[in-house]
Amino acid sequence: MSAAFVAAVMLLVAACAGPAEEPGPTTLSWYVGPERADVESLAESCSDASGGRYRIEIERLPDDVEDRHAELVRRLLARDDSIDLFSMDMAWSAELAAAQVLAPVPEDLKQPFAQDVVPAALEATTVDGLLVAAPWTFDPWLLWWRGNAAERAGLDTTKPITWDDLLAGAELSGRQVLVDDPDGEGLAAWVNALVVGAGGTLLEGEGRSPDVGLDSAAGEEAAGIVEYLAEARLGGDPTAEAGAGLARRGGFVVAPSSFVSDPDVATVAGDLQWAPYPQVADTPAAPATGAALAVPLYAPSTSLSYEAVSCLTSADSLAALMTGSGHSAARATTYDAQDVVAGYPLADVTRPALETALALPQTPYWMRVRAALEKTWTPLSAVGSSTPDLSQKAVRSAVAGGLP
Structure with missing residues (x-):
């Protein structure tokens, strides 16, 4: 086969192939x-x-x-x-x-x-x-309700609302207080905000021996709020169904700002009302x-x-x-x-x-901490005076490498 013939064939193939395609994105x-x-x-x-x-x-x-x-x-x-x-x-x-x-x-x-x-x-x-x-x-968390639920509960939404105000008002009006938890992180965010809002710290420090502040006056106050909510049957464990509950039965929900676009509240979106997240004491401390x-x-x-x-x-x-x-x-x-x-x-x-919003504590062992909190703060009906001590021990053990 001559070199000229090979060259001619190659030119023909190239002509049939057309221009090279541009690479896509x-x-x-x-x-x-x-x-x-x-x-x-x-x-x-x-x-x-x-x-x-x-x-x-x-x-x-x-x-x-x-x-x-x-x-x-x-x-x-x-x-x-x-x-x-x-x-x-x-x-x-x-x-x-x-x-x-x-x-x-x-x-x-x-x-x-x-x-x-x-x-x-x-x-x-x-x-x-x-x-x-x-x-x-x-997303900072807010207090959500429908229509005139806050008014019926005796809540003055022009002023800071405390957890005591909210729970008493919900009990008075026969409504529930639900904690939004679409992915399993809601319980930890809630407990962290309750403890910090009461003047404490859930966890601070690096490594396997951080300071854990659950077994404290702040932890006791946080547990007291959860215990009251459960004993008065004002709500259950944090749930992904909070939006559906609000749409069906009314009441109150604590949830992130993106709750407004939860598909479960689409049918009542025009009736939604909101206010700053409830305080434990005088200092705002909304989870974010x-x-x-x-x-x-x-x-x-x-x-x-x-x-x-x-x-x-x-x-x-x-x-x-x-x-x-x-x-x-x-x-x-x-x-x-x-x-x-x-x-x-x-x-x-x-x-x-956003000026006082609380991110979750920073630690390489956060998922262990979250599991320990989940184990010791749910079901809410089991939360009581012993919870801060039990939770403190569970979190310390989890961070140290034990089973949460």
């Missing part, structure tokens, strides 16, 4: 847990804004916090490269940073990610002085649950992943997040955006709440 898989926001729309907007560089696809993680945590940790430790970015419970920051499974935040993004972020949210995503993920949502956007260490293209995170935490994305879901953005200045001023009716309550 890189697909980025964004793993999210239970989410009341329209993450598909946020992903689409950022994909379009990338100019063809990437397209974000949503992958769902389990709703339950234990299952979600177990799946993520297993895959991250296995160096699974199918996760490009994920929504991380802020309470996991210390654990995942210690496990060295997070890609370092690029130097040029540290300041933009941290700028104007609520101090408690920034602290929750900073480990040993380093920002480990981009703060995204930070939040998520950060993290990039795994073994993501195929950490630069593209962080480009997507930058878009998802941009001013436009955060404004859309707030007005579309009721979430409170972790960046406080989002409240000044024109769309938020016009379309976020919760702002009068949520923005001041």
Whole structure:
């Protein structure tokens, strides 16, 4: 076969093949847990804004916090490269940073990610002085009810409402007080806020021997509130059905700001009312649950992943997040955006709440602490004077490496 013939054949093949195809956008898989926001729309907007560089696809993680945590940790430790970015419970920051499974935040993004972020949210995503993920949502909890339920309970919503006021009013009016818990983190957030609100600290310090403040006057006051709620049959264990309960029977619910977009309350959305979270004493101490956007260490293209995170935490994305879901953005200045001023009716309550909002305690052993709290504070009907001591011992044992 002559060289000329081979060359002619190759030219013919090339002509038949036509022009080379342009490479399409890189697909980025964004793993999210239970989410009341329209993450598909946020992903689409950022994909379009990338100019063809990437397209974000949503992958769902389990709703339950234990299952979600177990799946993520297993895959991250296995160096699974199918996760490009994920929504991380802020309470996991210390654990995942210690496990060295997070890609370092690029130097040029540290300041933009941290700028104007609520101090408690920034602290929750900073480990040993380093920002480990981009703060995204930070939802203060509120007191919710329908119609004139607060008036019928004798509550003056123009002034701070205490837990004593709320429980007495609910008992007087024959209504329940439910604690929202869509993923299993609600009980821990509630107990933490009760203890801190009573002047104590649930857990503080690093390592296997932190200070635990449950067996204290503050812990006793927290247990007393829970005990009264249960004994008066004003409510049961924290539940994912709080929205459905409010829609069917009325009463009161303590829940994050995103509760407003719970599908279970859609039919009564126009009847919803809200006020600041109930205080234990004179100092406001509302729990706040939040998520950060993290990039795994073994993501195929950490630069593209962080480009997507930058878009998802941009001013436009955060404004859309707030007005579309009721979430409170972790960046406080989002409240000044024109769309938020016009379309976020919760702002009068949520923005001041962010100043004193409580993130969950930072510890690499948070999931063990959560399990110990779950074991010793539920069922609510079993909570009593011995609970602070039992819970203190259980938390200490769990952090030290024992079974929670």
